[in-house]
Amino acid sequence: MATTTLEPRAAGYRRSWVMDWLTTVDHKKIGILYIVNSFLFFFAAGILALVIRAELMVPGMQFVDQDTYNQAFTMHGTIMIFLFIVPVLSGFGNYIVPLMIGAPDMAFPRINALSFWLLPLGGILIFSGYLFGGAAAEGWTAYTPLSGPSYGSTPGTDLWIIGLTLVGTASILGAVNFIATIFKMRAPGMTLFRMPIFVWTMLVTATLILLATPVLTAGLIALFIDRNYGGSFFDPSVGGNPILWQHIFWFFGHPEVYIVILPAMGVVSEILPVFSRKPLFGYKAFVFATVGIGLLSFSVWAHHMFTTGAVFLPFFAFMTALIAIPTGIKMFNWLATLWRGKLMLTTPMLFSLGFLSMFLIGGISGVMLASPPIDFHVQDTYFVVAHLHYVFFGGSVFGVFAASYYWFPKMFGKKLNEPLGKIHFWLHFIGFNLAFFPMHQLGLSGMPRRIGDYSPDAGWTILNMISTAGAFMIAISILPFLINVIATFINGEPAGDDPWEGNTLEWATTSPPPPHNFDRLPPIHSERPLFFLTHGHGHAAERPEDLEEEPIGASKHGDAERRPEDLV
């Protein structure tokens, strides 16, 4: 009998850790790459924010000239939105979504790696404008004709276009991957209405990306043609239309706001129930509200254009006001989740409560901006800057830090230090409000955005000083966070599999999870499979019948508990 002993190749095959990270297709490693890459861009764009705030502290141009200032705010906005908030949330999605739905990986691991690696490439291209006579300086919205061939002639703007096209392509690929993963890779028993809310928000987000980002990409290519090959899409002197760019940009740009906020809402909707020890109040209402926000987000874009005199105001005002309804429902459901709960104020919970209270302010100012007459006054002023930072920073970035503290133990097996986390939170929270609340008043008093200088007679100096102090306080608040991460790596408290008594499947595996994610999956009877495992439905008298874990695949042909109405 001729037998051949197969050499166990894996045993002899070792890659250096550098090659391992460069070539990985494991969703968890790619997720970490996304997050680390995003934080690097966050720090770069944060430094630009400090340049802006330093320059605005007092009237006059002190530190930079006007062109440098214009490049700084353009890069700040572009990098923060396209290379920090969107990808960092995608990174958490990449890491957590497959775990939450009990899948071994994303649906397309290689596409997953590609969509990550396009990001640093795009980001470097956008920044490389600084090497070729100056980065793009038209604002992150790049309105034509200013960004067109006659006025924005630096190569920085072309690099900005190419870089954003790559970043957009990365998001589209990632969106396809999320949608396929969520629809096709759920574990047995994980029906759509048992998916954690974070998975729902990632699903709606991915759909928005898939529908909105190609529009921006098309617009960017048209702009590139205008600039380099004599196109005239946006040139009024030969029949083009500069307003067309604003329509294209905001048709993408407003869904983008929800692309940025929905996953953060998802994070908060996971954390609040865990640390209130209650289920999310109104799970289905929450899902419908999320889908409703996604649908409405495509009908409101022109509220960014009320002062152009080129849009039908009542329609867009009405649709914009409508978005407040599903958002209000979410807020009430979050509050009801806290009601009569048993709240544990851990750092992730603090950041989530910070999200609620700060996003509320951004939501209120957003509804104010939906009113055209009020918008006529505050459009393009610091009121809008305040509003968007209360949504993006007070909302999304608080969500990002909540997610960081919440899932760090899962990712690295060690718990971040709580006292340092609380110092981070309070510095961050106070600094944030000092930096951005005064901007409401600056805008109401008429200070336009995107100016590097203002008159000493305008009465804006004191508020600008407060705002600058707040910005530096935010920067300082990052230090305890960084120290915390480094110290935890060196000497952190081991987290165990489930340090928070979590509800969802990611806590059912080891920390960090093995490459294939799960050895065994608990049965999935609700959106809180792990809670169910320990507490049943939470009524002391009642215990679930089958608490023992079952091996993966055991219920491949249907779970006895599954009823037809669950098979959505």
Add this chain to the structure above:
Amino acid sequence: MQPTAARSRRRTILRVGAPLIVLALAASGCLLPPDPVTEDGQDVFNLYLLVLALAAIVFIGVEGFILYAIFRYRRQPGDDVLPEQHHGNNTIEVIWTIIPTVIVLILFIFSVITLGEMEGGSEDPGVTIEVDGFQWQWTFTYPEGGTETGAIGNPPTLVVPVNEPVRLVLNSLDVNHAFYVPQFLIKRDLIPVGENGAPNELEFTITEVGTYAGQCAEFCGTAHADMTFVIDARTREAYDEYAAAKASGSPPPATGGGDCEVTIEIKAENIQYDIDEFEVPADTAFCIAFENLEDIPHNVAIYDGGDALFQGQILNEAGSITYQVPALPAGDYRFICDVHPTEMVGDVTVTQ
């Protein structure tokens, strides 16, 4: 039934509520736009007060509840009893769908009413003034014929009559700009529309004599922050006097080149000068024969650092002028166009 719980709840409400209400009142007391000086501005201001009141109610309600929950529902150490597991309640969901719906409908209806009042402009405004925005200045052209163009450090003034509708026709000569006067509580974009488009218009009726600062609110490139202007609202008589004087205008002093020992010729085209340096003798008055070859405002001014030594009159359209420049001490200076200070610059050498 549970006196301790009730007392503790009352105490929490007091502890949370009192400072929050004080804070909200203090904040909303300052979160106001400037006092409006136009009729439409007053309408916007009133609408804003209504919206701010609604905002304050929502803010106090929600933030108050969050703080209440934090103080009231803290988990005590060692408390392992699960709270009651509320999964939801459809009646409550319907109620709190109705609450934001009512709020946004109120907001929407009052916004549309205000919008109707604002857009119900007059058939026949008292004055119609052409406003041209360009990188990075303004030109105001009065119906009587006079024009005014700003220069860096010297913003233009738009003189208008009070108590009658004033219509502005907002043209952009290059990129997007926005005409914004905070005390009018309104802005409107200037968008290049090509030959077939109609420019935006803005109409207002100022109710108080005075001067009001304004500036470009749509980012328009390098010197966007310098695009300021001043509205000077006067009585009708004072306006007529000003407009007539502006129209007859003191014509540019057309001095023959013969009076000058030295004449420098400078032409402007495509937002560029044709020379980038010139040399003149020290302590001698000289002339600059300046020719503007395009319909974009230009001038020639001479600066020592930030100090203007000489500022020539701005030619708003193609034409020529001879400036008489006073004697300069020896040294190196710059000549620039006040309208395009970053693109149109050159060196002046004054030699002994």
